[in-house]
Amino acid sequence: MGKTYGYMRISTKKDEQTFSRQEAQLLGKVDKLYFDRMSGSKKNRPQLQEMLSSLEVGDTVLIVAIDRLSRSTxxxxxxxxxxxxxxxxxxSINDSWxxxxxxxxxxEFLLTVMGALGQMERAMTIQRVKEGVQVAQEKGVKFGRPKANKNKINHAMELYHSRKLTVREISDITGISKATLYRRLKGEM
Known part of the structure; x- marks a missing residue:
């Protein structure tokens, strides 16, 4: 009789996600647990690859649900x-089929169909997000990092070139982050 390996995955995009729910369902049923914290659409998941390479004849991979294994058919x-x-x-524990x-x-048939449904659900979610962003942009919502105040940046550059203050002091005085100041200085080179 082979070993039973558990595989868990959560997305990196959602900070509130933890392995707790999956772990509770797998513990006691597996000899070893593997887990990745990354999107299921990513192919190179280190723990998944490690688990797959360690499989031998007679072993079983146990997952909580099909979408934890992959998001692409x-x-x-x-x-x-x-x-x-x-x-x-x-x-799969939840997908008894x-x-x-x-x-x-x-x-085999259901695996293909359910994988395709999971992929379609992901594509629809991405499409809805894009549509939501577009509507928000049309209403004037700005996305991304706010632009730094040019007057503050110019003042910070003047202080830097005066060679009298440290970058930290300049950052404290002007309210410009050190990273912004360094990016601007790099642009001058």
């Missing part, structure tokens, strides 16, 4: 093929 199918090529299998321990054509 193509990537998902490649991961599943890698697992199968190693002689291992994949099971996902169980490659036996040759089940329905499981």
């Amino acid at each position: 193509k990537d998902l199918l490649e991961i599943v093929e890698t697992i199968k090529a190693k002689g291992a299998s994949l099971k 996902l169980d490659t321990t036996s040759e089940n054509p329905m499981s």
Whole structure:
């Protein structure tokens, strides 16, 4: 009988996300846990790659849900093929239909369909965000870092070139960050 490996993933974009929910469902059911804190759309996830390379015949990969493994149908199918090529299998706790321990054509079909639905959901979310940003911009909402006050920057540059104050002192006096001052100085070179 092979080992059971758990894989968890959370997005880096959402600070409020933790591994707690996934970990609670996997602990006690796996021999070792692997986890990545990065987007599921990223292909190069170090812990996933490490887990896949350590798989042997008879091992099982246990996940909480299909979207924790991948957000791309193509990537998902490649991961599943890698697992199968190693002689291992994949099971999901929440997606009970996902169980490659036996040759089940329905499981393969559902894997493809559900992977495609997950990818479509991600694409729709991205589209909604773009539409929301566009509407906000049309209403005058500004995105990105606010522009530094040119008068303050010019004053900071004058103080810097006078060679009487440190960068920190100039930053405190003018309210211009040290990074902004250094970027401006770099632009002069």
